[in-house]
Amino acid sequence: MSSPGFAVISHLTAGRGQMGTSLSFHLFFAVLGVGLPLMMLTAEGMHLRTGDPVWRALARRWSKVFALLFAVGAASGTIISFELGLLWPRFMAFAGGIIGLPFSLEGAAFFIEAIFVGIYLYGWNRLSPRAHWLAGFPIALSAAASAFFIVTANAWMNVPRGFQLSHGRVTHVNVLAAMFNPAWATETTHMVLGAYLATTFGVAAVYAVGMLRGRRDAYHRKAITVSLAMAAIIAPLQLGVGDLLGRTVAQHQPATLAAIEGVSHTESGAGLNVGGIPLPGHATTVFNVKVPNLLSLLAYDRPNAPVRGLDTFPKVDRTPLAGWTRLSFIGMVGIGTGLVVLSLWYWLRRRRNGPAPEDRYTLLALAAAGPLAFLANELGWLVSELGRQPWVVYGVFRTASAITTASGLGATFAGFTILYLGLSLVTVWGVRRITTGTPDHGHAPALSVA
Amino acid sequence: MRLSDFIAIGLGLALTAYALLAGADFGAGILHLTFTGRPHQQGSLTRTIGPLWEANHVWLIFCITILFSAFPAAFAALGRVLLAPFTLVLMALVVRGVAFGVLSGAAGLERADRLLGRAFGAASVIAPLLFGASAAAVAQVSSAARTASAAPAGGTPLSVPWTGLFAGMVGLLAVALCAHLGAVFMTSRLERAGEMRLVDGFRRRGLQTGTALLGFSVLALLVAAWKAPSVWHRLTTAGLALVVIGLLATVASVISLARRRYSTARGATLLAGGALMWGWFIAQSPHLIGTRLTIDTAAATAPALTALAVAGGLVLIAVLPAFYLLYVLFARPSPEVTE
Numbered sequence: 001m002s003s004p005g006f007a008v009i010s011h012l013t014a015g016r017g018q019m020g021t022s023l024s025f026h027l028f029f030a031v032l033g034v035g036l037p038l039m040m041l042t043a044e045g046m047h048l049r050t051g052d053p054v055w056r057a058l059a060r061r062w063s064k065v066f067a068l069l070f071a072v073g074a075a076s077g078t079i080i081s082f083e084l085g086l087l088w089p090r091f092m093a094f095a096g097g098i099i100g101l102p103f104s105l106e107g108a109a110f111f112i113e114a115i116f117v118g119i120y121l122y123g124w125n126r127l128s129p130r131a132h133w134l135a136g137f138p139i140a141l142s143a144a145a146s147a148f149f150i151v152t153a154n155a156w157m158n159v160p161r162g163f164q165l166s167h168g169r170v171t172h173v174n175v176l177a178a179m180f181n182p183a184w185a186t187e188t189t190h191m192v193l194g195a196y197l198a199t200t201f202g203v204a205a206v207y208a209v210g211m212l213r214g215r216r217d218a219y220h221r222k223a224i225t226v227s228l229a230m231a232a233i234i235a236p237l238q239l240g241v242g243d244l245l246g247r248t249v250a251q252h253q254p255a256t257l258a259a260i261e262g263v264s265h266t267e268s269g270a271g272l273n274v275g276g277i278p279l280p281g282h283a284t285t286v287f288n289v290k291v292p293n294l295l296s297l298l299a300y301d302r303p304n305a306p307v308r309g310l311d312t313f314p315k316v317d318r319t320p321l322a323g324w325t326r327l328s329f330i331g332m333v334g335i336g337t338g339l340v341v342l343s344l345w346y347w348l349r350r351r352r353n354g355p356a357p358e359d360r361y362t363l364l365a366l367a368a369a370g371p372l373a374f375l376a377n378e379l380g381w382l383v384s385e386l387g388r389q390p391w392v393v394y395g396v397f398r399t400a401s402a403i404t405t406a407s408g409l410g411a412t413f414a415g416f417t418i419l420y421l422g423l424s425l426v427t428v429w430g431v432r433r434i435t436t437g438t439p440d441h442g443h444a445p446a447l448s449v450a
Numbered sequence: 451m452r453l454s455d456f457i458a459i460g461l462g463l464a465l466t467a468y469a470l471l472a473g474a475d476f477g478a479g480i481l482h483l484t485f486t487g488r489p490h491q492q493g494s495l496t497r498t499i500g501p502l503w504e505a506n507h508v509w510l511i512f513c514i515t516i517l518f519s520a521f522p523a524a525f526a527a528l529g530r531v532l533l534a535p536f537t538l539v540l541m542a543l544v545v546r547g548v549a550f551g552v553l554s555g556a557a558g559l560e561r562a563d564r565l566l567g568r569a570f571g572a573a574s575v576i577a578p579l580l581f582g583a584s585a586a587a588v589a590q591v592s593s594a595a596r597t598a599s600a601a602p603a604g605g606t607p608l609s610v611p612w613t614g615l616f617a618g619m620v621g622l623l624a625v626a627l628c629a630h631l632g633a634v635f636m637t638s639r640l641e642r643a644g645e646m647r648l649v650d651g652f653r654r655r656g657l658q659t660g661t662a663l664l665g666f667s668v669l670a671l672l673v674a675a676w677k678a679p680s681v682w683h684r685l686t687t688a689g690l691a692l693v694v695i696g697l698l699a700t701v702a703s704v705i706s707l708a709r710r711r712y713s714t715a716r717g718a719t720l721l722a723g724g725a726l727m728w729g730w731f732i733a734q735s736p737h738l739i740g741t742r743l744t745i746d747t748a749a750a751t752a753p754a755l756t757a758l759a760v761a762g763g764l765v766l767i768a769v770l771p772a773f774y775l776l777y778v779l780f781a782r783p784s785p786e787v788t789e
């Protein structure tokens with residue numbers, strides 16, 4: 001990376017910073033956009049079955065919050081799709097014709113989603129209760145589909161297939177082979193589950209905070225129950241899919257694997273670094289705990305399989321941010337494991353239909369788990385993106401060759417960063433306006449919401 | 451005609467859908483600004499576009515994905531030269547989305563609502579202004595400059611005068627078109643909902659914005675003759691029929707509004723907007739950027755285009771009926787405050 005002497009950060013760093021900031025901002029809302037519809041559907045379905053007004057109140061409250069978050073998600077997603085061209089024109093000129101298909105299909109998913117969001121959010125009084133509930137299904141399905149499509153594109157960047165290069169020109173394009181590259185299944189499943197996991201724990205956290213503040217009513221209990229019931233199914237699945245994804249990386253992105261697992265020299269029968277936390281800027285790691293042969297076993301199914309070390313790759317072909325990649329990975333896996341433990345522990349204590357654990361520590365743990373589950377998603381993206389460096393398309397196209405030649409990225413990066421900070425504040429304030437306003441008419445004041 | 455030409459036509463249609471449908475939503479934002487302090491008018495605006503604007507906005511995403519899948523070289527070239535105006539457009543779009551989301555989510559303090567309304571309105575002016583200016587600037591790029599930067603690596607930066615007089619004029623024209631679309635849509639919707647009390651205010655706005663639209667159209671043409679001769683030349687040859695249709699339709703819209711024929715006015719305004727867009731496309735074809743990059747040179751490989759055409763067709767088969775359902779269901783704004 002070159003850095004002009006007078007600039008505070010280089011052109012490339014500004015572009016990457018802007019892309020990363022935009023994506024992290026968007027991802028927060030995207031995750032909720034995938035997860036909340038599922039929860040609204042569940043609550044509204046429970047209302048149709050049981051007639052219990054608390055379920056309906058929950059569904060309505062969530063759908064109002066969803067309306068705002070969806071608007072922010074749509075706007076921030078638009079920014080990203082423009083930024084692909086504004087920041088990375090050379091990359092898009094190369095990749096657009098190969099990986100455009102999932103993006104176009106994603107457009108279809110957005111259409112269906114946005115149309116039914118309009119019908120669902122504004123149709124409470126225009127549709128029969130059943131028809132209204134059914135109108136929620138296309139939202140949940142197309143939201144998951146849009147996550148699916150976008151992530152196949154990212155999987156292609158990690159494991160590019162479906163084209164040939166001759167003299168710098170793209171030939172023999174096979175868009176289906178590009179979309180269904182070897183990483184598509186594991187990456188997309190991992191992302192969609194990650195979105196559900198963050199939403200369920202996020203919702204549980206909101207109501208756990210409410211209970212900690214003394215609002216221990218049916219409304220809060222039901223919200224926590226339904227979230228954790230979903231979470232308890234998804235969290236262990238995510239652990240398994242994460243392991244599969246690790247194997248995909250091991251097979252197709254050896255340099256990335258070495259970075260995320262902290263393998264600096266080639267080892268056969270490599271052990272899994274359970275600790276080995278890097279201190280960025282230092283060559284050493286702390287908490288070096290190693291489980292013998294486990295990494296070889298996990299990645300290649302053979303306890304003595306060799307694992308290539310980072311130092312076997314030419315310096316220009318390995319990520320300059322190996323330490324940060326490893327840190328993000330440890331964070332994600334640590335949080336993922338913690339979420340599994342927390343949800344199982346909750347249900348073990350609760351057993352069938354027994355009283356829910358509502359002591360202070362359980363509630364505090366739930367309150368912390370919500371933000372951490374969101375953090376795990378962001379960290380996962382950092383693993384994927386930082387681990388792939390210096391490539392934007394692994395092994396094919398370098399990030400440094402992808403950046404725009406237009407000048408002024410320092411200014412746009414600064415502008416967007418300030419804007420995102422402001423918008424985050426306004427959004428939080430907007431959600432508070434919705435949740436602290438008068439509760440839905442016709443319900444007892446006891447149903448006030450966190 | 452080649453497959454790439456059909457896809458370019460599809461792209462033009464999608465862009466027209468965005469300009470007219472989302473344009474009316476921008477118009478609602480602009481009118482919202484002009485009705486500051488009149489909660490009934492403002493409320494009817496937010497209630498009307500509430501269920502529709504997200505779906506209309508997706509036309510933009512759809513255009514972008516078609517552009518970069520089918521014409522990656524054009525997307526790359528545009529991205530490079532329009533960094534500044536599009537950054538501002540994007541900022542306006544996201545501010546608008548957040549402000550509208552918070553505003554329609556729940557009522558708050560009056561001062562806060564007024565501020566949000568201002569942000570929503572201002573962003574609704576800025577976005578079409580810069581979209582229009584960018585379009586005009588791109589149309590001005592001429593083949594007189596050095597050869598096209600179709601190659602992925604580098605290429606000469608085009609000079610795109612998006613701050614010039616002609617660009618500014620077309621930007622104002624776009625703002626007037628949006629505001630007029632918004633006003634005309636509102637009159638016909640409110641009339642059907644039987645809210646005659648509110649119709650009059652929007653009719654007045656429709657007359658004002660229609661006149662402004664006509665004025666800016668004529669001015670933009672004059673400025674083109676003076677400052678952008680290549681555009682003027684193409685508009686008065688290939689695009690002439692559409693220019694005339696557009697001007698006549700605008701006049702028809704104003705006359706119908708004056709005679710309280712609201713659905714006729716709506717049809718005329720849509721025709722005017724469509725003629726404006728297609729006048730631009732026809733004048734520019736077969737080029738995607740000014741007279742520089744042709745549809746053919748910018749096109750992706752044949753298998754990519756085929757896949758895209760199939761996918762795009764399937765998308766429309768799935769989406770258009772749903773769109774129809776949405777518009778039928780919300781053909782009138784609900785009289786009550788909805789949630």
Ligand code: HDD
Nearest residue numbers: 029030031033034070073074077078080081110146147511
């Ligand atoms: C978790 C899955 C996920 C991920 C990783 C992304 N998105 Fe996203 N995106 C969604 C899931 C989603 C969504 C759930 O479908 C959204 C969120 C809220 C919404 O409006 O739809 C959305 C909205 C959204 C929109 C607005 C669509 C509309 O108007 O409804 C665009 C253009 C994008 N995204 C584009 C992108 C791009 C270019 C990404 C990365 C390169 C990306 N998204 C990552």
Ligand code: HEM
Nearest residue numbers: 016017019020023027088150153154381382385386392399
């Ligand atoms: C096909 C879709 C995608 C494209 C074209 C894309 C492209 C890029 C590019 C060009 C960069 C800058 C290079 C780099 O620093 O790595 C980047 C960075 C990044 N992307 Fe991706 N990406 C895609 C998918 C995603 C998605 C869906 C997410 C998650 C929401 C994501 C998360 C990130 C993050 C967090 C960074 C910042 C990393 C950094 O600053 O180095 N990416 N992306």
Ligand code: HEM
Nearest residue numbers: 187190191194239242243246333336337376377380381384
């Ligand atoms: C618990 C054990 C987990 C393991 C072993 C695991 C494994 C992985 C691996 C190896 C990657 C990198 C893929 C690449 O480089 O492309 C990854 C990415 C990712 N992880 Fe995890 N993960 C775990 C938990 C979680 C949790 C709990 C979340 C979120 C709630 C999450 C969210 C993500 C996301 C969003 C990505 C990037 C997108 C993707 O590749 O799908 N992960 N994970």
